[in-house]
Amino acid sequence: MTAQIQEIGRLPLPDEPPSPDQIAAIRVTISSSRFATYLKAAGYDEVRALSLYLWNAQVGEAFHTPIQAVEIGLRNRVNDALGQEFTPNWWECANLYQLLDEERKGDLRTVLKRIRNRELELCTDQVVAGLSLGFWVGLLHGRYNAPIWSRQLRASFPHLPTGRGRKSLFNDAGLVATLRNRISHHEPLIGRDISQDFATVMRLLEWICPVKAAWIKPHCRIPQILRQKP
Numbered sequence: 001m002t003a004q005i006q007e008i009g010r011l012p013l014p015d016e017p018p019s020p021d022q023i024a025a026i027r028v029t030i031s032s033s034r035f036a037t038y039l040k041a042a043g044y045d046e047v048r049a050l051s052l053y054l055w056n057a058q059v060g061e062a063f064h065t066p067i068q069a070v071e072i073g074l075r076n077r078v079n080d081a082l083g084q085e086f087t088p089n090w091w092e093c094a095n096l097y098q099l100l101d102e103e104r105k106g107d108l109r110t111v112l113k114r115i116r117n118r119e120l121e122l123c124t125d126q127v128v129a130g131l132s133l134g135f136w137v138g139l140l141h142g143r144y145n146a147p148i149w150s151r152q153l154r155a156s157f158p159h160l161p162t163g164r165g166r167k168s169l170f171n172d173a174g175l176v177a178t179l180r181n182r183i184s185h186h187e188p189l190i191g192r193d194i195s196q197d198f199a200t201v202m203r204l205l206e207w208i209c210p211v212k213a214a215w216i217k218p219h220c221r222i223p224q225i226l227r228q229k230p
Contacts, residue, residue: 017047018047018050023046023047023050026050027046030053034188035049035053037188037190037191038050038052038053038056038188038190041190041191042230048230051230052190052229052230055190055225055228055229055230056188056189056190057186058225058228059189059194059222059225059226060183060186060189062220062221062222062225063179063180063183063197063198063201063222064183065216065219065220065221066198066201066202066205066216066217066220066222067176067179067180067183067201069205069212069213069216070173070176070201070204070205070208071133071136071176071180073205073208073209073212074133074136074137074173074204074208075128075131075133075136076128077156077157077208078136078139078140078156079124079128080155080156081148081149081152081153081155081156082096082139082148083124084152084155084156085147085148085151085152088124089123089124090124091108091112091124091127099144099147099148101138101141101143103134103138104135104138104139107131107132107134107135108127108131108135111127111130111131112127114130115127115130133173133176133177133180134177136173137170137173137174137177140166140169140170140173141170142166142167142170145166149166153165153166157169157207157208159206159207159208159209159210160207161207164207168207169204169207172200172203172204172207173204175197175200176200176201176204179192179197179200179201194222194226195223195226198220198222198223202217202220
């Protein structure tokens with residue numbers, strides 16, 4: 001029994017596959033249902049399934065850089081639009097609050113309460129930083145076209161190509177938000193078209209700011225990691 005524990009506890013070298021006992025221990029912590037996705041994709045080869053599991057985590061990690069760039073850029077563009085259409089402190093504007101759908105109202109109430117509970121300065125910067133990507137994506141919905149985007153779209157998104165409009169922004173931002181949430185919840189990415197996901201993220205970033213997109217792209221490791229798929 002002691003020898004078995006020692007064998008399980010001995011870490012394999014980077015290029016050395018884990019032992020059957022180590023695989024069994026790892027599977028327990030992953031859970032059988034979650035591991036089954038990788039096992040099926042690996043042709044029921046347990047060693048390859050674990051390699052796919054690690055690769056999946058590396059893909060999620062690599063997406064952090066471009067998705068972070070998109071999220072921060074998008075929320076700042078939408079914040080600019082709200083500031084122009086209402087007031088710089090748009091989050092306390094009754095006219096805007098009445099326009100919001102219930103989910104957006106709930107998001108805003110939660111953030112304002114959190115800021116007050118933490119005794120932080122109640123200001124636009126804190127509000128913008130505290131709201132989720134889903135809030136900003138939701139504000140690109142068609143219901144806000146007339147009251148906000150009919151006047152603010154081209155001013156806030158000057159790099160949006162001809163032929164692309166609010167709906168294009170909403171669709172791509174929604175795809176990025178879904179991908180971000182999937183990564184945040186450690187869900188499998190192995191069945192997705194990662195190249196297409198990366199293209200969508202970078203396209204949206206170019207619409208937000210092509211200079212930032214060009215600056216970020218050389219630091220993105222997604223194409224390299226794709227070539228390393230087990």
